[in-house]
Amino acid sequence: MDTAFLQNFLSTTVTELAIKVLASLAFWIVGRWLIGRVVGLVQAAMGRNHVDPTLTKYLGNIVGVALNIALVMGILGYAGIQTTSFAALLAGAGVAIGAAWSGMLGNFAAGAFMLVLRPFKVGDFVSVGGVVGTVRELGLFATTIVTPDNVMTMVGNGKIFGDTMQNFSVLPARRVDRTAQLAGSVDPIDAIRRLREAVSKIPNVVADPGVEVALLDMNLNGPVIAVRPYANNQHYWQVYFDTNEAIVRVCQEAGWPAPTPTQITKIQQG
Structure with missing residues (x-):
């Protein structure tokens, strides 16, 4: 075996690998910082427009997740890893998770629409999803209601959005x-x-x-x-x-x- 060739091959490969690792690490650090700045700017802009704080956090998380996925895919591509199969695997996993969590995702989507349409707010006395009481919290997946007999009840947003909603606090009497x-x-x-x-x-x-x-x-x-x-x-x-x-x-x-x-x-x- 040619020792000089082996040493040259190892030194070249290790050097190239080290450069890619260090560059990928730098991309990750800089990318994460930029993503944090972008998410902060988006949330700040929504705050200036008086968007609901829960909706602001919800959209900020979506933007953050999407940018992080794009960052990981870009780093993998720079490192020479084929991302086509990885993207297909990610898409398949998304479909499987969506099918398994269809009810949860339905509540998630209903919560987003409720935060935009605002049929009621915290403190309103309502009848939703077969439950009557005062709204305690508007969550992304469920709404917390305190019934007149002081029982905290959580109702899925999908059930609320798909059923009749009555808000007793809108009118003055x-x-x-x-x-x-x-x-x-x-x-x-x-x-x-x-x-x-x-x-x-x-x-x-x-x-x-x-x-x-x-x-x-x-x-x-x-x-x-x-x-x-x-x-x-x-x-x-x-x-x-x-x-x-x-x-x-x-x-x-x-x-x-x-x-x-x-x-x-x-x-x-x-």
């Missing part, structure tokens, strides 16, 4: 729906007057629209009166319970009898 079942001997016109006067005095009942008290129905027990005050969302339950108390108090002060079904019995003699 929300209606409280209650009914008063009266006995058949009670004058409904007098009852409507008394109930409207009592409910109008409840704290935090808004004046516009006004209190709605009207004859709703008639049954075997007697007339049914609809009692419907309006309240701001933060005072809804207070007005709800105070309305129940007002109905009971009016019935007691007026001395109305308890409603009982009216039965008519006919006896036929053969």
Whole structure:
């Protein structure tokens, strides 16, 4: 074996390999720094335009991942590694992961659309995905809601976006729906007057629209009166319970009898 040739080959190969390794390392360090700067500039620009912070972080992460993949592919190409098969493998892995995580990716996409369309925000009282409560957090995959009985509930964004959404906090007033079942001997016109006067005095009942008290129905027990005050969302339950108390108090002060079904019995003699 030619020792000089072997030494020359090894020195040349090692030198070339060392240069490629050092250059690749330099490309990686500089590239990572540039990617950080680009992501920072994108997020800063979105912040100046008052884009939602969660959406800003979400888009920044996407840009960062895409640029990092491009950086790795460029370094591999410089090192002489064929990237065609690597790209095909990456694409195949992406398809497999997408199929396995279809539900998760659906939640991810729905979360992005919700952050753009903004059907509700943190602090709103909503009914989404079969859950009623106050929005605690808008996540990329799920939305956290605190129910009225103080239970933290997470609902997938895909379910929320594909279902009916109700936002009770958008409009300034929300209606409280209650009914008063009266006995058949009670004058409904007098009852409507008394109930409207009592409910109008409840704290935090808004004046516009006004209190709605009207004859709703008639049954075997007697007339049914609809009692419907309006309240701001933060005072809804207070007005709800105070309305129940007002109905009971009016019935007691007026001395109305308890409603009982009216039965008519006919006896036929053969």
